[in-house]
Each structure stands twice: as C-alpha cells, then as structure tokens.
Amino acid sequence: MTQTWFEHLSAPPTATEAEAIVAWRRALHAEPELSLCEVDTQRYVREALHAQGWQPVAVGGTGLAVVAGRGTAPALLLRADMDALPVQEQTGLPFASRRPGHMHACGHDAHMACLLGVAARLRSLEDQLPGRVVVAFQPGEENGRGAVAMIDDGLLDGRWCGDPTLRVAAALGMHVWSGLPVGHVSATAGPVMANVDDFKITVRGRGGHGALPHQAVDAVVAAAAVVQALQAMVSRGNDPMQPLVVTVGSIHGGSAFNVIAEQVELRGTCRSFGRDLADQLPNWLRATAVRAAGAYGAQADCEYTRYTIALHNDAAMADLVARSAAAAPGVDHVDRSLRMMAGEDFAYFAEQVPACFFFVGCGSPGRSSEPHHSPRFVVDEAALPIAVALMGRATAAWLSR
Numbered sequence: 421m422t423q424t425w426f427e428h429l430s431a432p433p434t435a436t437e438a439e440a441i442v443a444w445r446r447a448l449h450a451e452p453e454l455s456l457c458e459v460d461t462q463r464y465v466r467e468a469l470h471a472q473g474w475q476p477v478a479v480g481g482t483g484l485a486v487v488a489g490r491g492t493a494p495a496l497l498l499r500a501d502m503d504a505l506p507v508q509e510q511t512g513l514p515f516a517s518r519r520p521g522h523m524h525a526c527g528h529d530a531h532m533a534c535l536l537g538v539a540a541r542l543r544s545l546e547d548q549l550p551g552r553v554v555v556a557f558q559p560g561e562e563n564g565r566g567a568v569a570m571i572d573d574g575l576l577d578g579r580w581c582g583d584p585t586l587r588v589a590a591a592l593g594m595h596v597w598s599g600l601p602v603g604h605v606s607a608t609a610g611p612v613m614a615n616v617d618d619f620k621i622t623v624r625g626r627g628g629h630g631a632l633p634h635q636a637v638d639a640v641v642a643a644a645a646v647v648q649a650l651q652a653m654v655s656r657g658n659d660p661m662q663p664l665v666v667t668v669g670s671i672h673g674g675s676a677f678n679v680i681a682e683q684v685e686l687r688g689t690c691r692s693f694g695r696d697l698a699d700q701l702p703n704w705l706r707a708t709a710v711r712a713a714g715a716y717g718a719q720a721d722c723e724y725t726r727y728t729i730a731l732h733n734d735a736a737m738a739d740l741v742a743r744s745a746a747a748a749p750g751v752d753h754v755d756r757s758l759r760m761m762a763g764e765d766f767a768y769f770a771e772q773v774p775a776c777f778f779f780v781g782c783g784s785p786g787r788s789s790e791p792h793h794s795p796r797f798v799v800d801e802a803a804l805p806i807a808v809a810l811m812g813r814a815t816a817a818w819l820s821r
C-alpha cells in the first residue's frame with residue numbers, strides 16, 4: 421500500500437481535526453498583532469507545534485519553521501503569513517479581536533490554522549514521506565518585509581536549521597479569498613499579484629492671501645492638477661493591454677480658509693505587473709508631476725519606493741494545484757484566471773523557486789461579502805477544511821511527482 425501516506429495527506433480533516441483547526445483560528449483571531457510584532461502569535465504557534473511533537477525554530481524574527489521528512493531530497497516550502505492590520509474590528513463575533521485597533525482583517529489567522537492542520541498530518545506521516553517539506557510561518561506580510569527576512573535567515577537553503585543539504589526547490593502559499601464563495605479555488609499561471617510601489621509628491625508654491633491669488637503660487641490648485649495628470653497618465657499614456665493603477669490615497673496641505681497654501685503633500689501607490697513598466701514608473705511619475713505643477717508655477721518633488729515585486733506563478737506548479745483542487749473534496753469550481761492588483765510578498769519566494777500562490781474561497785455562498793482589510797471582514801469557516809485538504813493533496817502530489 422504505497423499510496424497510504426498520499427491518501428492520508430490528501431484526505432479532508434476528520435471532525436476532531438476540523439474542530440482543532442477552528443479553535444486555533446479563533447484563538448489567533450482574538451489576539452492579532454501587527455507586522456513584525458507577532459510575539460504572542462509566534463508563542464502560540466510554537467506551542468501548538470510543540471504539542472504536535474515538532475521543535476520549531478525562529479526564522480526571520482517572529483517567524484517559525486519546521487522541516488518534515490528525512491533524507492536529503494529537495495524540499496517543498498509551505499508558507500502561511502501571521503500578521504494582522506491596524507483596523508478596529510466591527511464583526512461582533514464572539515471571538516473578535518481583544519486588542520483595540522488591531523484585527524485579523526485579511527484572514528492570516530485562517531492561514532496559520534490551516535498550516536497547523538497540515539503540519540499535524542505531516543508529523544504523523546514523517547517516516548513515510550518520500551521527500552521533505554518545510555513548514556514556515558511568516559511574519560510581516562502586510563508591510564512586505566517578512567518573506568525577505570526569512571530568506572535572509574536562510575529559509576530556502578537550510579541555514580535556518582543548520583542543515584546544508586536542505587534546499588527548498590518549490591513553494592506553495594494560500595490565501596483565503598472573500599471574493600470567491602466557499603468551494604471555489606483559483607490557481608492561475610503567470611502574474612497573479614502586482615508590483616506594489618509607494619510614492620510621495622511634495623508640491624511647493626508660494627503662500628499668500630486668499631483674496632490675492634495673483635501675488636501667490638497656489639500649491640492646492642497645482643496639487644489638484646497633479647492628481648488629474650496622474651490619472652491621465654494611466655488612461656492616455658499607458659498601453660491599455662498592460663495593467664496599471666495609480667492611486668493618490670492621501671492629500672494634505674494648507675492651514676486656513678483665507679490663506680493660499682504654500683505646500684501640499686500627496687501620497688499614493690502604483691500597481692503594475694510587467695517589470696519594464698515598473699522600471700519606468702519612478703521617472704514617468706516624477707516627470708508628470710513636475711509638468712503638471714509647473715503649469716501653475718509650482719514645483720514638485722517625488723520620492724518613489726518599491727514595496728513588493730509582482731508575484732508570478734510557475735505554470736507547472738499552478739497546474740499541480742489546479743489538478744489537486746479538481747480532485748479535492750469540497751471544491752466545486754476551479755478557476756485558472758484570477759489575477760489582482762493587490763500585492764503579496766510571497767512573490768520573493770516565487771522569485772527564487774517555482775511556486776504557486778492560490779486562492780481558496782471563504783465567502784458565504786449566496787451572500788455578498790466584505791472585502792479583505794474591511795473592519796467587517798469575515799471568513800466562512802467552511803473554507804478551512806477545504807484549504808487543508810487541498811494543501812495536503814497538492815503537497816502529496818509534489819512529493820510523488
């Protein structure tokens with residue numbers, strides 16, 4: 421019965437296992453922590469892993485990792501993120517956040533619980549696995565810093581656990597997604613999540629009396645022109661076959677109703693997929709802002725920061741997940757085309773090894789669901805056993821490839 425381990429790893433959680441997964445998720449949900457501050461979260465996950473018989477190692481600061489299986493075979497990385505958001509929860513759930521102003525509003529609590537569920541299965545099968553699996557709990561996804569911190573600590577090459585034979589050869593990451601109903605799964609080949617950039621434009625004019633505009637240079641009017649020009653840059657300057665978003669998310673300037681503002685600060689984000697486009701954006705944005713502000717006699721300075729790179733799924737890994745999903749209990753629809761302009765720092769693992777980042781529907785079927793990062797965001801927990809079974813099946817498929 422060579423398939424025993426495969427079937428066991430692929431099976432949906434038993435009622436007892438599913439209960440434990442929900443309990444982990446609710447406990448983690450109640451105590452959210454912000455990016456790279458996941459101290460209590462790390463302690464909780466470490467204790468849960470200890471209870472399963474693991475000896476977890478701290479990686480990337482507040483992250484954790486264990487390795488399942490024996491021998492020197494290349495390993496598959498399974499990654500869950502750990503951090504929450506600066507959001508005041510408004511769900512009214514009995515296990516809602518006990519920390520004011522902090523909330524697991526993206527579902528990372530569910531990711532950790534599901535990966536704990538898979539880890540328990542891997543532990544019970546350790547002697548039978550035909551390869552190795554690195555199970556990693558990653559801090560700091562929302563600020564785009566945690567994956568890099570784990571890679572710097574040697575997560576992909578065994579430095580984290582002192583085993584030079586340990587080499588990660590492929591990676592899987594999962595996100596619950598409220599825009600998909602429970603039972604739907606998406607695994608798309610190619611670019612799935614965007615380059616995320618952050619910019620700050622400072623528009624400088626010359627202050628003056630609100631009744632004497634001809635003696636001043638109005639930074640508010642110049643800033644308004646910059647906002648419009650940035651939108652025209654997308655709609656008129658960009659190739660419509662190449663996705664691009666430019667959002668100005670904050671605008672601050674001026675101090676009184678009758679004073680012409682000397683300075684206005686704009687902050688925003690650019691989202692794109694292609695590397696060429698991403699490389700052009702800093703200069704393009706700067707030139708657009710300088711020209712638009714200059715038409716009103718004002719100056720514009722631009723600070724531009726790359727936040728996270730775009731996430732590209734390997735075609736074979738996406739196919740492996742999609743085929744696993746088609747065979748997974750509870751999955752009734754497999755999509756292969758979902759892409760979005762949000763960012764995800766799993767991209768840094770996918771940059772190093774063939775990887776697939778897939779989405780598991782967590783919206784309640786037949787009901788409209790709140791988007792991620794909303795104070796009313798909820799996860800339909802019926803998604804959790806589906807996610808665990810799918811991750812287990814995809815892991816089994818990779819190990820027996």
Ligand SMILES: [Zn+2]
Nearest residue numbers: 526562792793
């Ligand atoms: Zn998020």
Ligand SMILES: [Zn+2]
Nearest residue numbers: 526527528595
């Ligand atoms: Zn997220």
